[in-house]
Amino acid sequence: MSTISSPTGHQLPEEAIGVLSADGFIDPTESAKAFVDDATAIDHERVAEMYRLMANTRRIDEEGVNLQRQGQLVLWTPSLGQEAAQAGAVTALQDRDWIFPTYREHVMARGRGIPDEKVFDFFRGAVHAGWKPSDYNMQPYTVVLAAQVPHAVGYGWGIAQQQRGWTDARRAEEGRVAVACFGDGASTEGDIHEAMVFAASFDTPVVFFIQNNYWAISTPFEVQSKVPLFKRAKGYGFEGFAVDGNDPIATAAVMDHAVDHARRGGGPVLVEAHTYRMGAHTTADDPTKYRTSEEESQYAQSDPMVRTEQYLRRRFDYTDAFFDEIAAESEQLAVNLREKIVDAPDTISLREKFDLVYAEEHPLVDAQAVAFDRWMEDEDAS
Amino acid sequence: MKIFTLPDVGEGLTEADVANWMVKAGDTVTVNQVIAEIETAKSLVEIPSPWAGIVEELYAEVGDTVNVGDNFIGIKVTSTAGDDDDAPQAPLVGTGPKADTPGRRRRRGRPRAAAPAEAETPVASEPEPAPVPEAAAEPVQKSDLFAKVLAKPPVRKLAKDHGLDLTTITPTGQHGEVTRADVHAVLEADTAETTATSTAPVAAGESESIKVTGVRKATAKAVTESYTSAPHISVFRQVDATRTMEYLETLKKHPRFENVRVSPLLVLAMAVSQAALNTPQANATWHGDTYSLHHYVNLGLAAATKRGLIVPNIKNAHDMNQLQMAEAIQELTGRAREGKTQPAELAGGTITITNIGVLGLDTGTPILNPGESGIIAFGAIRQQPWVVNGQMEPRWITTLGGSFDHRIVDGMEAGAFLADVAAILEEPALLIS
Numbered sequence: 001m002s003t004i005s006s007p008t009g010h011q012l013p014e015e016a017i018g019v020l021s022a023d024g025f026i027d028p029t030e031s032a033k034a035f036v037d038d039a040t041a042i043d044h045e046r047v048a049e050m051y052r053l054m055a056n057t058r059r060i061d062e063e064g065v066n067l068q069r070q071g072q073l074v075l076w077t078p079s080l081g082q083e084a085a086q087a088g089a090v091t092a093l094q095d096r097d098w099i100f101p102t103y104r105e106h107v108m109a110r111g112r113g114i115p116d117e118k119v120f121d122f123f124r125g126a127v128h129a130g131w132k133p134s135d136y137n138m139q140p141y142t143v144v145l146a147a148q149v150p151h152a153v154g155y156g157w158g159i160a161q162q163q164r165g166w167t168d169a170r171r172a173e174e175g176r177v178a179v180a181c182f183g184d185g186a187s188t189e190g191d192i193h194e195a196m197v198f199a200a201s202f203d204t205p206v207v208f209f210i211q212n213n214y215w216a217i218s219t220p221f222e223v224q225s226k227v228p229l230f231k232r233a234k235g236y237g238f239e240g241f242a243v244d245g246n247d248p249i250a251t252a253a254v255m256d257h258a259v260d261h262a263r264r265g266g267g268p269v270l271v272e273a274h275t276y277r278m279g280a281h282t283t284a285d286d287p288t289k290y291r292t293s294e295e296e297s298q299y300a301q302s303d304p305m306v307r308t309e310q311y312l313r314r315r316f317d318y319t320d321a322f323f324d325e326i327a328a329e330s331e332q333l334a335v336n337l338r339e340k341i342v343d344a345p346d347t348i349s350l351r352e353k354f355d356l357v358y359a360e361e362h363p364l365v366d367a368q369a370v371a372f373d374r375w376m377e378d379e380d381a382s
Numbered sequence: 383m384k385i386f387t388l389p390d391v392g393e394g395l396t397e398a399d400v401a402n403w404m405v406k407a408g409d410t411v412t413v414n415q416v417i418a419e420i421e422t423a424k425s426l427v428e429i430p431s432p433w434a435g436i437v438e439e440l441y442a443e444v445g446d447t448v449n450v451g452d453n454f455i456g457i458k459v460t461s462t463a464g465d466d467d468d469a470p471q472a473p474l475v476g477t478g479p480k481a482d483t484p485g486r487r488r489r490r491g492r493p494r495a496a497a498p499a500e501a502e503t504p505v506a507s508e509p510e511p512a513p514v515p516e517a518a519a520e521p522v523q524k525s526d527l528f529a530k531v532l533a534k535p536p537v538r539k540l541a542k543d544h545g546l547d548l549t550t551i552t553p554t555g556q557h558g559e560v561t562r563a564d565v566h567a568v569l570e571a572d573t574a575e576t577t578a579t580s581t582a583p584v585a586a587g588e589s590e591s592i593k594v595t596g597v598r599k600a601t602a603k604a605v606t607e608s609y610t611s612a613p614h615i616s617v618f619r620q621v622d623a624t625r626t627m628e629y630l631e632t633l634k635k636h637p638r639f640e641n642v643r644v645s646p647l648l649v650l651a652m653a654v655s656q657a658a659l660n661t662p663q664a665n666a667t668w669h670g671d672t673y674s675l676h677h678y679v680n681l682g683l684a685a686a687t688k689r690g691l692i693v694p695n696i697k698n699a700h701d702m703n704q705l706q707m708a709e710a711i712q713e714l715t716g717r718a719r720e721g722k723t724q725p726a727e728l729a730g731g732t733i734t735i736t737n738i739g740v741l742g743l744d745t746g747t748p749i750l751n752p753g754e755s756g757i758i759a760f761g762a763i764r765q766q767p768w769v770v771n772g773q774m775e776p777r778w779i780t781t782l783g784g785s786f787d788h789r790i791v792d793g794m795e796a797g798a799f800l801a802d803v804a805a806i807l808e809e810p811a812l813l814i815s
Contacts, residue, residue, distance in 0.1 A: 066414045070432040071389025284393040286425030289722060294535050
């Protein structure tokens with residue numbers, strides 16, 4: 001794959017759209033021409049909001065690792081390094097749009113106002129799903145790779161049916177979009193292929209939002225795909241973009257365009273945000289086993305938080321007062337979360353979870369519930 | 383006192399070894415301060431303290447294996463859960479004064495607020511850190527997933543070579559990176575401390591008790607099992623490897639082998655892989671009622687690493703040409719040295735080489751790697767007087783030693799196997815690949 005070196009040392013495909021340098025100067029890539037104006041027109045309030053989402057989440061993310069190490073969580077999935085991509089995406093959406101996440105979209109969950117403890121209840125294994133999807137127009141975290149993507153396309157199909165015959169004006173005003181989040185690892189799953197074929201065939205209003213973080217647990221991206229993922233879109237018959245996912249304003253501008261295109265009935269769009277998973281895949285993973293510290297330190301230089309902070313300071317004259325306030329706020333969020341999470345009881349029992357898998361009766365789940373009861377009786381007897 | 387029991391820090395782990403305690407009884411700890419490193423079957427993991435308080439008891443010593451759920455540390459809790467160590471400098475809510483302790487988070491370019499000293503007595507009886515220059519003001523205590531310390535590669539190497547964890551070094555670099563000078567400062571401090579406080583090692587004339595853990599434990603178990611279950615026979619054969627030595631000189635000059643290490647081990651590895659196909663009894667697994675003859679070779683190479691002896695293997699070695707084999711050996715031993723051997727590399731071996739010649743040894747009776755029926759000891763290659771065509775000549779002589787599982791291999795197969803290996807060392811032109 002032909003690549004160019006961004007100012008950050010981050011290897012991006014040459015078609016990648018990037019606007020900011022690693023230290024927050026406006027320094028667009030060759031391919032960014034069509035998006036530079038939109039990206040630099042993003043006002044300071046949105047950039048500040050993106051920074052707030054990123055900073056709050058990074059502190060909570062860190063607390064997630066600590067709480068797992070302290071036995072409070074079964075697992076934690078750090079989003080460290082991927083914050084800008086998610087912030088750009090979630091701020092491109094209207095509240096009426098639906099998000100279909102993986103298990104790492106912590107910035108997007110925050111952008112939707114989902115309280116931290118609901119996300120953490122999921123990782124405590126204390127609840128069935130964490131939050132009620134229709135309260136936030138965001139599906140529960142999906143651990144099964146790629147399963148959420150056909151769901152998103154199906155939902156998008158429903159939207160398309162509903163909006164049949166709408167005028168352009170009404171679409172722009174009330175139209176809805178489904179965003180399917182997935183990663184470079186899931187891109188290899190068959191579900192993705194089926195979802196993309198279907199989305200193209202029926203012009204569903206879906207944005208395929210890929211966070212390519214270069215590592216599918218221990219499988220590097222160059223093994224995962226011989227071409228950048230955005231190029232696949234062309235084969236399915238819709239548009240695909242590559243963007244520097246550690247550049248918040250470039251990602252925001254490209255996502256704005258993609259969402260708008262889908263909203264107006266133009267069919268699906270694919271956005272591949274090139275980012276980097278700076279931490280472990282999960283708390284059960286040890287990245288030192290498969291990648292070098294040199295690689296990690298190289299990517300550390302393209303930290304999206306640093307870039308966003310520098311841009312706010314340089315372009316909009318944001319000062320320490322703002323960043324101190326956000327840091328204090330983030331700290332307080334972590335303290336509050338710890339109070340709510342440590343030694344908190346499960347909200348439902350394991351047995352009750354069988355009743356919540358499907359809305360209606362399901363013979364397979366019923367049989368599993370019976371087997372579970374029998375097993376518990378044996379346990380009690382012994 | 384609250385007792386913290388060892389959690390499952392992975393998915394389904396049942397135990398972990400204590401690798402390091404960062405605290406001792408009497409120490410004051412803050413929430414999320416790293417208190418210990420534990421080594422699980424998967425990795426080295428840092429444990430952050432769940433509470434702020436004073437350490438009362440450590441329930442295990444370094445090297446002990448602790449089961450998940452067992453007592454780990456006892457802490458006399460001195461503050462509520464809300465009293466996080468990493469509190470901002472200005473109190474945000476009415477949870478009272480907070481100890482201003484070292485933070486974990488990057489706070490770039492933020493001026494340190496004038497210490498809000500009014501009535502801000504720390505809860506814990508922790509001394510205020512002495513005033514230090516700005517750059518050195520925030521020593522880090524990080525949880526491993528977030529320990530993205532900036533440092534140039536040579537500095538990283540310097541720290542690693544001296545066994546220093548970069549996250550424990552105070553960075554003074556222009557961009558917050560750890561500099562060479564920072565590492566030297568720690569090394570000097572360490573030396574000073576050692577000379578000042580270290581107790582003498584166990585005196586001559588006394589015995590020292592060593593806890594059996596980790597790789598040592600695994601090795602002990604494996605060799606005992608193998609030695610007691612498989613009846614070993616050992617055979618030896620002297621070989622004139624002069625042609626091999628000449629051949630290697632030629633190979634080293636070949637442009638295709640420019641970037642790879644070429645050694646007698648390469649020829650032996652090729653020879654053993656071919657011989658194993660000819661005499662599959664030496665490349666077999668005993669099951670009891672049946673045994674498997676393997677018609678492929680996963681060639682194990684015994685490697686001494688910092689953590690102990692491990693035997694990773696080269697998969698499908700029989701299919702490799704010499705360049706592929708040379709590269710495979712280099713990669714396998716390189717990863718072993720760096721401690722990055724993957725679990726898959728340790729599984730599925732069919733036959734093993736132990737290269738004891740590098741230790742200056744002539745031969746030995748190695749113990750079979752469990753599940754295998756052959757292991758070859760490669761002795762040192764020395765120039766010795768040798769009779770060639772009735773004349774005494776200086777030649778490069780080595781000794782091959784082999785141990786075999788007598789349940790599968792009799793003297794005849796052992797002899798045939800070593801004869802095949804010897805033939806190639808005597809005439810590497812027989813390597814037709």
